[in-house]
Amino acid sequence: MxxxxxxxxxxxxxxxxxxxxxxxxxxxxxxxxxxxxxxxxxxxxxxxxxxxxxxxxxxxxxxxxxxxxxxxxxxxxxxxxxxxxxxxxxxxxxxxxxxxxxxxxxxxxxxxxxxxxxxxxxxxxxxxxxxxxxxxxxxxxxxxxxxxxxxxxxxxxxxxxxxxxxxxxxxxxxxxxxxKLQNWHSLGPHISSPYQRPYLLMKTTDHQKNLSGIEPQLTEWMKGFSLRHLSVIMNQDEVQLAKTLYPHILNGTILLHEPDPPFDKLPKTFTDFIQASRSVTxxxxxxxxxxxxxxxxxxxxxxxxxxxxxVATQQRQTPVSPEKKEIQKSTISNNNNLKHEAGTSDTVTPRKVYKIISVDDSPTILKEISRFLEDENFSVVTINDPLKAVMSIIRYKPDLILLDLNMDGMDGYELCRIVRNNSMFKKTPIIMVTGNKGLVDRVKARLVGASGYLTKPFTRADLLKIVFTYLA
Incomplete structure (x- = not known):
């Protein structure tokens, strides 16, 4: 055919x-x-x-x-x-x-x-x-x-x-x-995509009272994540989460921003949906x-x-896998897991303050990272001298480390290798910040123990997404 x-x-x-x-x-x-x-x-x-x-x-x-x-x-x-x-x-x-x-x-x-x-x-x-x-x-x-x-x-x-x-x-x-699409359509036109990003607008005490039905954990994460990503963080159904926020979107307490690229290219859930839904049997x-x-x-x-x-068995019809990798199977520590707790908002335990260290010899990049992570739940330490970074990392014991790949004096590969050799940081996420995402660099980064990549130039959403991946 x-x-x-x-x-x-x-x-x-x-x-x-x-x-x-x-x-x-x-x-x-x-x-x-x-x-x-x-x-x-x-x-x-x-x-x-x-x-x-x-x-x-x-x-x-x-x-x-x-x-x-x-x-x-x-x-x-x-x-x-x-x-x-x-x-x-x-x-x-x-x-x-x-x-x-x-x-x-x-x-x-x-x-x-x-x-x-x-x-x-x-x-x-x-x-x-x-x-x-x-x-x-x-x-x-x-x-x-x-x-x-x-x-x-x-x-x-x-x-x-x-x-x-x-x-x-x-x-x-x-x-x-x-x-599912009909459920999304019922929330239109105010909500037209699961990738729209809710932001909290709190100017008065009255606004805070209006959020009594929303868990504090959710309000803490409403700083750039989409409805779809928030639902995963909170381990909730995404449409139900949107319905919970809907009254606050109507009264202006929560503002909805349009989806970040490339999610903005996906079709909207509201526009001309009724005609499409009629074909359902x-x-x-x-x-x-x-x-x-x-x-x-x-x-x-x-x-x-x-x-x-x-349903296939585990032994058949799988493609030839790459060389078998050694993977730690131990569970992530409680400090690095955000779990949804059942119950009322009054019983939810506040989320911990995550410590992030960013090492880069560019003051501009460091300033941007600090600005993007400006949040009461992130404590950001910036270091512009890679030769002094190791002692600072040991002193602050961060939950996540951002390393620039190309720095004078010591590159990100060498610094990552040194940090990984310290038993305290065997499982600490280390993210390489680089302008190049080639295969050779990716393999080399994996060999020295890097957890992932953040490619320059990056947006606030890009940075938050990778933080979400490794800390939430």
Whole structure:
């Protein structure tokens, strides 16, 4: 099969339904407003779906949710996944677009899917847990896909067969996606994207009284994170979180900023949604998966989206993994975990003050980092002389370290190696701040013990996101 076309009479959901009636295995590629979607189908069932906007951010969020039920998915494992599988932004595969749709090139197996297969092969997840993870990722991707209005698409027999972990029923997963979109639509026009960023506007005591229904932990994190990211931090359903904030958005106590790039490119949840939602067929509201994640026993309803007979075992159909890595499997200390505590806002324990050290020989960069992290819950120490940094790090015992890669006197690699050799900082996140994200630098940084990368130039959202990744 080698077809192409545009969304005119054949809408996104109609196209997917059409493919569900086909026996061929194919990859549906969709291109709209510089965003590409890839939906993999095998004998009418969805095996995976992804889009080009921050796929590893998406995987990170869903792994963090899963970690509440699966103790093996600790922070060190999630960091290792990104270092091993996240492509260099300058070389990551994209859908080639030209005037001739026949020239659209099918993508390889998505790197984040390879990462999931690696988790299964290394026994951090069993196949049922991986199936639940894939289902949640696919649902999020399809939600944005269903909101596209004008796009080009191509159907190709991909040379890259996605190893099958599970198969998802198109009708049932589409129903759940559309129900979620309807919930978001009910919050419009004031909330039009899960990536909008709430900020607290507190000018008077009255404003503080108006926030009596919101947990103090949530107000502390409303400083640049999107609704979707906040829901992961708080371990809450994202629509329910938005509904909690909605009255305060209406009265002006909470301000909503537009999504940061590249999330601003994704379709809105409010614009012209009613027409798109009319194509949903009515069906019973059954759970997609009736599972106890983390246990050895999982049951499925008869009309589950996941086909139980197609959940792969841990031993088969996984891609060749990279060289096996040594990964610490111990749990993160309580000081580096933010856990949602059930109960009223009066019983929530205040979040600890995190200590961050930033080492850079540029006063401008240090000033920007301090300004971006200006928050009562961050204590920032800036150091402009790398030769004096080691003693300061030992003295302050930071929760996270930011190291510039290229400094006079001692580069970030050497400083990272020295810090890692101290037993106190074996598990302290060390983030390399660099203008280069090449593969050689990435491998070298991993060898000396770096946890991740922050690429210059960076925004406040970029900095907060990496802090969230390693501290929250």
């Amino acid at each position: 080698n077809n192409f076309g545009t969304f005119t009479k054949l809408r996104p959901l109609s196209l997917l339904r059409h493919l569900s009636n086909c026996s061929e295995s194919t990859c549906l590629q969709v291109l709209s407003s510089s965003i590409s979607w890839s939906i993999y189908l095998e004998q009418g069932k969805i095996t995976y779906a992804t889009h080009s906007v921050e796929p590893f951010d998406r995987l990170e969020r869903h792994l963090r949710r899963l970690s509440h039920h699966v103790p093996s998915i600790v922070g060190e494992v999630r960091v290792q996944l990104r270092l091993m599988f996240e492509p260099d932004t300058n070389t990551q595969p994209v859908v080639h677009h030209s005037d001739n749709p026949e020239e659209l090139i099918p993508p390889p197996i998505p790197p984040e899917y390879q990462a999931i297969c690696w988790l299964v092969s290394e026994r951090y997840l069993h196949s049922t847990q991986a199936a639940v993870l894939i289902q949640e990722l696919v649902k999020e991707v399809l939600e944005s896909y269903f909101l596209t209005k004008q796009a080009t698409f191509t159907l190709k027999d991909s040379d890259y067969r996605v190893p099958t972990i599970c198969k998802l029923d198109v009708e049932k997963i589409a129903e759940r996606c559309q129900q 009515g069906s019973t509201h059954t759970k997609l998966v009736d599972s106890e994640v983390g246990s050895t026993r999982t049951t499925y309803s008869d009309n589950s989206a996941i086909s139980a007979s197609h």
